Amino acid sequence: MERVRLMSEGNIPCHVAIIMDGNGRWAKKRGLPRLLGHRKGVKALEKTVDHAAAAGVKYLSAYAFSTENWKRSITEVAGLMAIFGRYIGKKTAALKAKHGRIRFAGRRDRLPPSIVRALEAAEESTRDETGLQLILCVDYGGRAEVVDAVKKILASGVDADAVTEDLLSARMYLPDVPDPDLIIRTSGEERLSNFWLWTGAYSELYFTETLWPDFDETALDAALASYAGRQRRMGGRLEA
Numbered sequence: 714m715e716r717v718r719l720m721s722e723g724n725i726p727c728h729v730a731i732i733m734d735g736n737g738r739w740a741k742k743r744g745l746p747r748l749l750g751h752r753k754g755v756k757a758l759e760k761t762v763d764h765a766a767a768a769g770v771k772y773l774s775a776y777a778f779s780t781e782n783w784k785r786s787i788t789e790v791a792g793l794m795a796i797f798g799r800y801i802g803k804k805t806a807a808l809k810a811k812h813g814r815i816r817f818a819g820r821r822d823r824l825p826p827s828i829v830r831a832l833e834a835a836e837e838s839t840r841d842e843t844g845l846q847l848i849l850c851v852d853y854g855g856r857a858e859v860v861d862a863v864k865k866i867l868a869s870g871v872d873a874d875a876v877t878e879d880l881l882s883a884r885m886y887l888p889d890v891p892d893p894d895l896i897i898r899t900s901g902e903e904r905l906s907n908f909w910l911w912t913g914a915y916s917e918l919y920f921t922e923t924l925w926p927d928f929d930e931t932a933l934d935a936a937l938a939s940y941a942g943r944q945r946r947m948g949g950r951l952e953a
């Protein structure tokens with residue numbers, strides 16, 4: 714019995730990454746403003762963080778705002794920024810009490826300074842926590858992350874011959890965070906939309922029709938069960 718339990722624990726992904734899609738459609742179906750869908754999405758994220766931590770997931774990254782999301786209406790962008798600020802202000806202490814750590818991946822030069830300050834303060838105050846790491850991807854784009862890494866490498870004056878995959882990996886936003894094992898996208902859309910392009914090269918993908926605000930413990934369990942049943946070859950071949 715014990716052995717079975719230990720074996721199934723081995724199939725829990727270390728890093729789960731989530732594209733939280735479908736907030737707008739969830740709201741539209743109910744005749745509500747889009748921002749109410751995003752607010753309900755915050756609740757789904759809170760539930761998911763707790764359940765993922767209980768399941769043994771060590772890193773949970775959430776695609777909260779992409780480098781392309783600036784194209785949305787001013788009202789929606791401002792509303793999302795307000796939601797991020799409120800979430801960080803209110804929830805950092807609660808996460809810290811559960812030994813959770815908050816981190817932030819994305820560009821820092823275009824966000825409202827108050828949001829960058831809040832994110833950095835949350836990072837700082839939870840730096841020493843050893844529980845689940847919640848990585849908020851805000852003004853994040855996989856292509857921008859690669860461009861930023863290349864800029865850092867050029868600025869350091871490295872010889873072209875010294876540029877390797879390991880060097881690029883070391884210049885990504887969070888080089889100590891393991892690559893995502895599982896990327897979940899909700900709402901029936903099946904694409905990466907510029908999420909974790911470099912580190913997600915060998916991630917398992919899981920798509921569900923569930924709209925993000927409806928995502929709950931059962932939905933996460935279904936994604937984890939799907940992952941547990943997969944064999945990851947990472948480009949290699951398993952022996953027969």
Ligand code: FPP
Binds near residue numbers: 758797849
């Ligand atoms: C995509 O749904 C969702 C977003 C662009 C925002 C995600 C943000 C949250 C869930 C808020 C919680 C985040 C934090 C960090 C507190 P969509 O608007 O594209 O939905 P649609 O495709 O149905 O229109």
